[in-house]
Amino acid sequence: MDAAALEREGLAAVASAATPEELDGVRVEYLGRKSTLKLALRDVRDRESGLELNAIRERLEEAVEAREDELRSAVLDRRLTEEVLDVTLPGEERHLGTLHPTTLTRRVIEDAFLGLGYEVIDDREVETVHYNFDQLAFGPAHPSRSHRDTFFLDPERLLRTETSPSQIHVMEAKKPPIYMVSLGRVYRRDEITATRFPIFHQFEGLAVDRNITLADLKGTLLHVMRTLFGEHRQVRFRTHYFPFTEPSLEPDVSCPICEMEGCRTCKYTGWIELGGAGMVDPRVFSNVGIDPEEWTGFAFGCGIERAAQLRHGIPEIRPFWENDLRVLRQF
Ligand SMILES: [Zn+2]
Structure with missing residues (x-):
């Protein structure tokens, strides 16, 4: 496995995730239990490649977290602009029951x-x-x-x-x-x-x-x-x-x-x-x-x-x- 290529590919996927759902998919693919990286970490034999793979895992995790923050605030921004509350609109009238x-x-x-x-x-x-x-x-x-x-x-x-x-x-x-x-x-x-x-x-x-x-x-x-x-x-x-x-x-x-x-x-x-x-x-x-x-x-x-x-x-x-x-x- 080309660890450097895997990292580049993973980082690119993280960067191109456009929604929190897509990012979840990327996280599973590159960091999940059955991901190439996790399987490689399990099979690692020497200390050096272990350190390298762990460093890649950490960088990918950081990238996912950073992207997650970006996407969250983007979602929030969109909601704030789309769901405008106009306090000057007349309220919805509700009838309370009255006595006969x-x-x-x-x-x-x-x-x-x-x-x-x-x-x-x-x-x-x-x-x-x-x-x-x-x-x-x-x-x-x-x-x-x-x-x-x-x-x-x-x-x-x-x-x-x-x-x-x-x-x-x-x-x-x-x-x-x-x-x-x-x-x-x-x-x-x-x-x-x-x-x-x-x-x-x-x-x-x-x-x-x-x-x-x-x-x-x-x-x-x-x-x-x-x-x-x-x-x-x-x-x-x-x-x-x-x-x-x-x-x-x-x-x-x-x-x-x-x-x-x-x-x-x-x-x-x-x-x-x-x-x-x-x-x-x-x-x-x-x-x-x-x-x-x-x-x-x-x-x-x-x-x-x-x-x-x-x-x-x-x-x-x-x-x-x-x-x-x-x-x-x-x-
Ligand atoms: Zn009268």
């Missing part, structure tokens, strides 16, 4: 009641006729009892039509004084329209204590409405009829959209109807074993979507159930 407007409004309502010392209840959605109608003093011929208005699972069980059965469960389980608010889904057989949907959310408050009056009801509603719709809201009552309250009232809240100037949402009256309210009928107390001579109370309920519509100026109820991200991302 119903959930947002529900939490505002919960906070308002928690601030008043109320207990927050999340009750069952499948109810019995007994709790959904009988205990709430719905007459035997009340239209809500029909299959046309209510989703029955069997003759005795149904999807609750309001959150009011929670009041009965709580009054059966606890002694007064009671301050509770129940929030959750309710179901009614309604055609889907701009303002109606067969599922919606309600919140319903109940207070039972000694000497509770309409003034307490009005003060509580005022607090909740102001928390929901702003500090300047007013509340007024119109008489109405509900089975489980006497007297029964429909609260109106001053229109948060037009500040009582008159707009389409409030039908140019300056007031918005918002749920139902009233003093708890003594018969309801008697049904659950609370003495109506000693205790009085009020109850009121309202749709949560309705409140969310007013808070966020959403004209229809349908978007609340359509899961359209273009809509939901606005909250």
